[in-house]
Amino acid sequence: MKIFETHAHLDFPQFDKDREQLIKKCFNKDIEYILNIGVDKKTCNASIKLAEKYDRIYAAVGFHPHDATDFNAEFIRRKAQHPKVIAIGEIGLDYYRNLSPKDIQKKVFEQQIKIALELNMPIIVHDRDAHEDCYDILSRNNAINVVFHCFSGDEVFAQKVIEKGWFISFTGTVTYKNSNMENIIRLVPEDKFFIETDSPYLSPHPQRGKRNSPLNLQYVIEKISEIRGTTPKNIAELSYINACNFFTLSK
Numbered sequence: 001m002k003i004f005e006t007h008a009h010l011d012f013p014q015f016d017k018d019r020e021q022l023i024k025k026c027f028n029k030d031i032e033y034i035l036n037i038g039v040d041k042k043t044c045n046a047s048i049k050l051a052e053k054y055d056r057i058y059a060a061v062g063f064h065p066h067d068a069t070d071f072n073a074e075f076i077r078r079k080a081q082h083p084k085v086i087a088i089g090e091i092g093l094d095y096y097r098n099l100s101p102k103d104i105q106k107k108v109f110e111q112q113i114k115i116a117l118e119l120n121m122p123i124i125v126h127d128r129d130a131h132e133d134c135y136d137i138l139s140r141n142n143a144i145n146v147v148f149h150c151f152s153g154d155e156v157f158a159q160k161v162i163e164k165g166w167f168i169s170f171t172g173t174v175t176y177k178n179s180n181m182e183n184i185i186r187l188v189p190e191d192k193f194f195i196e197t198d199s200p201y202l203s204p205h206p207q208r209g210k211r212n213s214p215l216n217l218q219y220v221i222e223k224i225s226e227i228r229g230t231t232p233k234n235i236a237e238l239s240y241i242n243a244c245n246f247f248t249l250s251k
């Protein structure tokens, strides 16, 4: 069984004490690839550093909507061309916390979409309470290779995303009691989803509240397989193949 962790922040300080041991453990436990995600200048650089150190770690670079006011287009364009950088992200809109003004978030999101299209790279979208605006900005720029990371929309929005040919990514939130993801997990075509942890955040049940790590992907896999009425092995494989196709990594 091969597992692709498509969204982690292993450069964050929560991993300072045991980063190396943890990464080793992941690679000994079926995890084939880890995509480490940047959210600002510092974490983009740190993600690339991790990717340079480990063969099977790759990096994504982008300015998170929280950090939109610090956006630097030249920085992203330059870092995106590093051989271990395989996506632009996480980028998007966050109207839940609104840590940057909305108009700046939108402008910076659009500029980064344009860079991704120019470089022919997939886009990892952070969308919190901003479904329609994310959809509109991506659509009007004709973005093709798009994943909604930690999907949080309803079924109608999921259908719209799927009709566009975009992907849906599931985190540990699917294991929560108040999760309303069951129908979305059922309706998503088998070639349009993959999985992630968003470590160190969003630990799945029964680890909720603790630091998350890629090792907890098993809970996400189990929950999805239970809902779709298939085996965990099947879900791990589908997610792996879909993510390899999406990020153009060899299987």
Ligand code: NI
Binding pocket: 007, 009, 037, 090, 198
């Ligand atoms: Ni994230």
